[in-house]
Each structure stands twice: as C-alpha cells, then as structure tokens.
Amino acid sequence: MEYMPYRAQIDCNEREICFHALIFYRRIRPINRQPEVEINRRIRDREIRLIGENGEQLGIMSADAANRIADEKNLDLVKISPQSTPPVCKLMDYSKYKFEKSKKDKEAKRNQKQNETKKIWLSMTIDRHDLETKARAAEKFLIAGNKVEVSIRMKGRQQAHAKLGVEVMRDFYAIVESVSVIERAPLTEGRNILMILAPNKK
Secondary structure, three states: OOOOOOOOOOOOOHHHHHHHHHHHHHOOOOOOOOOOOHHHOOOOOOOOOEOOOOOOOEEEOHHHHHHHHHHHHOEEEEEEEEEOOOOOEEOOOHHHHHHHHHHHHHHHHHHHHHHOOOEEOOOOOOHHHHHHHHHHHHHHHHHOOOOOEEEEEEHHHHHHHHHHHHHHHHHHHHHHHHHHEEEEEEEEEEEEEEEEEEOOOO
16 A cells, blocks of 8 residues: 655655655554464474374474474474473374364354254144144254254243143153153243253164
C-alpha cells in the first residue's frame, strides 16, 4: 500500500514527506505472523530434545545437529512441544503428517455432525399407533449412533398428573429398549418431562 501524504495538512519539504511516509508505512503494514508450527531451518534453538520418527528418544542436541539428522533420513524436523525445556522436536514426513491430520479432522467433524441429539416430542394423550410411529423414528436415530431426547409438554392441569407422562415415557422406551439405554431417566422440568436415550453399543 503506497502512502500519499496530504499536502494541505503537512507543510514540509520532499525529504520530510518521504520520512513521514516511511513512519506511517511502518505503523500500518501488516505483521508477518510466524507459522504455527516451526519446522526444519526455522528451528534455531541452541538445544532441543529430539524424538525419532518411531518415537525413540535420540537425546538433547543443537537444532543444527538435529537438522543434519533429518537431512540424512530425508525427513522433516518438527517442533511439537515449544513450551518444554528444552523444546521437543520430532523427525517426521511433515507433508504426510498434515495430510493425515487433515483427514482425521474432517472425519471427526463429520462424525460430530452425524452424532447429534435428535428430539422426539410425545404428548400425555398420545395413542398407541402414534407412539409406535415415533418410537420407530427414534430407533433409526439410535441405530445411526445418535442420542434421542424424548420430551412431553404438559398443558394446563396435566402438570398435576405428571406420573401419567412418565408412564408414556416407559411405554416408549419399552419399544426401543433393544437398541438403546437410558442415559437420563424421565425427569420433570417445569412443564416438560424429559428423557435421554443413548445408542446401545452392545
């Protein structure tokens, strides 16, 4: 970004203009951030603790010596624990490491998205057919690895008969018992009765 001084506000000769432009540039220029991970010749510590590619301890040595070992093995020197004294570095194929880490991160994100808590709403007066229909939907969620939160919203005087809602919950669980375990037993919270089911991993 080129700085053009505003001459109406700055009364100085050409040399002073250049000086002010330089000072302004230094103040606004973006800071070049260091990479998150120090690798190879970017590691300049006087001493580091070196770990081999298979996890073996190779001892404490200078960064230069560790880089020479990395060059001989055609591997990268990667600082994995900069806060340690001395810092810990490891020999590895950094490109392969980043690729595999990216795959694991994507897989974890995909699994996290898939394994959500699904919600099923029941009512105090639900009939048997509707109860079974909702239970079958819950079964699909549980088999897919999701938790299921079963809720009943009590209306008006139904709050005085919360036990009936708990009975509905028990009937519901009896249908999905083969694919689930109760993570949280039916509990009244205000106007709601909640139960959480988790997949049965057996």
